[in-house]
Amino acid sequence: MRKLGALLVGLSLLLFLFVPLTQAQIQYEVGKVTYESHSDYTRVFIEVSPETGYVVKDLHHPPRLLVNLYPASLISLSREIKVGDRFVESIRLDQESKGVVRVVLDLNLSNVTSSVDLSSDPSRLLIEIRGPEEDLVAAILKEKDSPIIREEEFPSTAPPPKKEKTIYTIVLDPGHGGKDPGAIGRSTGLKEKEVTLQVAKEVARLLRNEAGIRVYLTRNTDQYLSLDRRTEIANQLGADMFISIHANSGYRRHAKGVETFFNSRYSYGEGAEEVAARENKPLGSENIPDEAKLIIWDLIQNAYRSESNDLAHTVQKELVQTTDGEDRGVKSAGFYVLRGAAMPAILVEIGFLSNASEETMLRKKDFREKIALGIVKGIKRYYQGKL
Ligand SMILES: [Zn+2]
Structure with missing residues (x-):
């Protein structure tokens, strides 16, 4: 009887709320x-x-x-x-x-x-x-x-109230895409644009399980994006971190391993300038911004130089450990895709497509998962204690 009474009170309350609205x-x-x-x-x-x-x-x-x-x-x-x-x-x-x-x-x-x-x-x-x-x-x-x-997904329903917590927005940028294949493997023809998208998606999948992290990709498909559009997306989303994922290619067939870059006006580290020149190619000579704009773009990213440097080191270290790859170190050079990013920003070279054995490895799903895990561990260590 008491239950029925409570139910009636509940029902009339509902009606009271509902009728004026309808x-x-x-x-x-x-x-x-x-x-x-x-x-x-x-x-x-x-x-x-x-x-x-x-x-x-x-x-x-x-x-x-x-x-x-x-x-x-x-x-x-x-x-x-x-x-x-x-x-x-x-x-x-x-x-x-x-x-x-x-x-x-x-x-x-x-x-x-x-x-x-x-x-x-x-x-x-x-x-x-x-x-x-x-x-x-x-x-x-x-x-x-x-x-x-x-x-909005309409009609949307309000999520349950939750505790206020800092959310970090991470933008992952799978290098190249569409008409720009990036580097192409010498032995099996694996395209950089394919392997970067696969790895980025795996990183995103792993990060989606992390509380306190929101993750976006600059592209989800085989789509061409200009270099500055990639950081523009990150800026528009108010991202806290930008990671551009690439695969390497060298003149020497035996060159191998992983290396991580942050942006700087002058190059630092062996081969850094060559990597930057290759990764800047999609820009096209006709699209190079004037010097004044480049200086300002550099200034924007330069404000995050020490964070970008830290992030590059944590990601590089975890990547080397997880994949057991050769440690080519953290380097810096002028990368168009990092300039203008108003947040810590790095570019990761996950392996050499010009090296037959690394190309074979990059074709394997379990190896790509290791790379993704290394990047995720680096990100988490960078945010250590904050997540
Ligand atoms: Zn690339």
Whole structure:
């Protein structure tokens, strides 16, 4: 009897919550949310009814933008959309009270400027979050901006509340792709673009099991990407780490082993200049940016020089141990694919396609898994104590 009573109370509570919502949603339903991640701003579009108005408020510690929509209603009681780019971490919508939907943008930077506007046909609310005027990264990269445009999975359900924790975003960059095969194996014709994608996917698979890490690939398929687009993606996602994965090729057939690079204006380490020259080739001579831009790109990555150096050493060490490969050391040179990355960034050469036995090894899944494990161990050791 008591159970039935509790059930009835529960049911009437549910009805109490549900009835006003279903009535309101007929007219003022808040629809789909889409968002665009640009280098220098993020744009969020929220479908609203033509009658809906809004009130905006900036909130601090942590930085958020609050927009109340009225009259408005949600089908579900709340929604949360993970954005995870430079400016916006997530978008939360909930039915604050009858007819009022609260939209909260959790921001990743505190010194942003925001603007909110309504457009008709289609009737949408536009929220734009811009970086500070002196945002060096954005100033350089926006010239050839190609945004990442995404749409929420609709209707999305809010994940269960969890403890606040730092999430590290890692962007893995499988070298080459599409029309650019990279190095080609001398004995079996294994293409660098294939083996780098396989290894990157394996690294991503292993990292997805790690709490506190979010991982993205610059490409998931055999697709051509320009060198600067790769770091642009990492910058747009507000990544904490950028790892470009490559396979080596040398004039000497017996050259073998693994080596890890970070960017520097002048080369350091045996053969570093040759590797950089080969890896910079996809840029094409017509696309070389002018000297002024190169200096600024170098400055951006230079701010992370010591972190990149540390990361290169931890990854190189674990990679050598896990694969039992020859240790060619950590070197530095000017790599276009690392310049302009506003985060610690390294380039890993996982083995020589010009060496017949290493090419054979790289064809084997279990060997590629060892390489991936080595990279993962290096990343985890770099973040030691922080994950
Ligand atoms: Zn390469």
